[in-house]
Amino acid sequence: MSALTRAVAELARRQGAEIRHGAEVAAIEADSRVRAVRLASGERVPAEAVIFAGDLAALGGGLLGAEAARAVKAPPRSRRSLSAVTWCLRGTAGGWPLAYHNVLFSRDYAAEFTALMDRGALPADPTVYVCAPDRQADPAAVGPERLFVLVNAPPRGGEGWLTAREIEACERATWRVIERCGLSMAPAEPPRVTTPDDFAARFPGSGGGLYGTATRGLLDALGRPTATTKLPGLYVAGGSVHPGAGVPMATLSGRYAAATACAGLSSTGWSLRAATAGGTSTRSATTAATD
Ligand SMILES: Cc1cc2nc3c(=O)[nH]c(=O)nc-3n(C[C@H](O)[C@H](O)[C@H](O)COP(=O)(O)OP(=O)(O)OC[C@H]3O[C@@H](n4cnc5c(N)ncnc54)[C@H](O)[C@@H]3O)c2cc1C
Incomplete structure (x- = not known):
């Protein structure tokens, strides 16, 4: 990804x-x-076209000013995708050989999602995702390795409900599931914890939701906003825009936004040469990355 x-x-x-x-x-x-x-420093940067690549809820919710807010329809809070509590650590894993991606299931998957979706709370018995990226190069790695642990959390970051006690309880519940599944993880140093509050601060307007606007139902995915907005010169890209969240999709949406902005600039007769060059480059970037 980097x-x-x-x-x-x-x-x-x-x-x-x-x-x-x-x-x-x-x-x-x-x-x-x-x-x-x-x-935020007060500096003004003149622009003929702006591509906003943050969460659409920030734009529609007025975090970027009233003019920009009128340009899009803000997705309702009920459409936020799930957030997470994550732990990044370097440590030694034991018990059974980890794969690159590992999912340790909650004993009661339905109760987990009732807590997350209906009660807006952290589950008592979470499903745990463990990523062991070093296993890609060496599937039989022994000794300290990089480990990433994630459990789902409600997208209520920045609302003041998440206390240190709740995070500690979540950590204990997470490590209980890991142990119950026969895995041990001994961190070489204290893990770095990231909470919905941290994600909300990093991705304004999202409440810490990580995967753009949630899709529920067969046709939802077809209803995502496209790159153009009601405000001429303002375009949108990223996980909350067509074709959706995830690095490959967000990259595609950047490509669409760039092409749409270039077409918009050339149709107004401004910066025609730059528009043509930009369109070509964007395609090359995507091809290079895919290769
Ligand atoms: C822990 C985690 C795990 C994930 N796991 C998966 C997964 O397994 N599969 C999957 O498909 N997706 C996953 N995702 C989601 C995926 O990373 C996102 O869908 C994707 O990164 C979206 O890309 P983006 O460019 O739209 O937005 P982002 O990557 O969020 O980039 C937007 C950037 O804009 C910045 N920004 C916002 N507002 C402003 C402002 N006003 N001024 C300046 N900068 C601003 C933000 O700080 C951010 O850096 C995960 C995300 C996280 C955090």
Whole structure:
């Protein structure tokens, strides 16, 4: 995944893009069309086109200003996807040989989802996902290795309900399931814990939901917003937009947004040469990443 990020960033730089990290966008400025983005630092960056790649709920919920909020329909809170509590650690696993992906099921899967979806609570007996990425290179690895542990959590990050006690109880419940399934995990150092509150801070507007807007029912997936918005010059991409969440899908949606923005710029007669070059580059990036 990081190779994909590096490939796209490298390609963008070769085309003259300047990538700025740690620059929070406070507002998207517009009148009849997009004019600029304003950073939290107060700096104003003029723009003919803006592609917003955060959660659509942030845009529709007004976190990027009133003009941008009118450009899209905010998905309701009931459509947030699940959040998670995760532990990143380096440690020694024992009991049975881990695969790259491992799922240790709750004894009562229905009760788990009742807690998550109906009560908005952490389950007492969670289903646990354990990822052992070093096993890809060496399936029989022994000794300390990187381990990632995830349990589902309700998307209620940033709402003040999650206390340190609840997280500790969740950790105990998670390690109980791991032990019950005959696995042992001895961390070499304290695991790094990430909670729905942390995810909500990182992905504004999402409540910590990790997988874009939830799809429930056969036709939901067809109803996702496309790259264009009601505000000329503002485009959307990412997990809450067509074709959906997950790194491959979000990458495709970036490609659609880039192509749509380029078409929009060339149809207004602005920046025609840049628009053509950008469209070609975006396709190359995706092909390179797939290869
Ligand atoms: C722990 C975890 C496990 C996951 N597991 C899976 C999985 O197994 N399978 C799967 O398909 N998907 C999984 N996902 C989901 C997948 O990572 C996402 O669907 C995908 O990353 C979405 O990409 P994106 O580009 O839309 O958004 P993001 O990766 O969320 O990127 C958006 C970026 O925009 C930034 N941003 C938002 N607002 C602003 C602002 N105002 N100013 C500046 N920056 C801003 C955010 O900080 C963020 O860095 C997982 C996600 C997590 C966190």
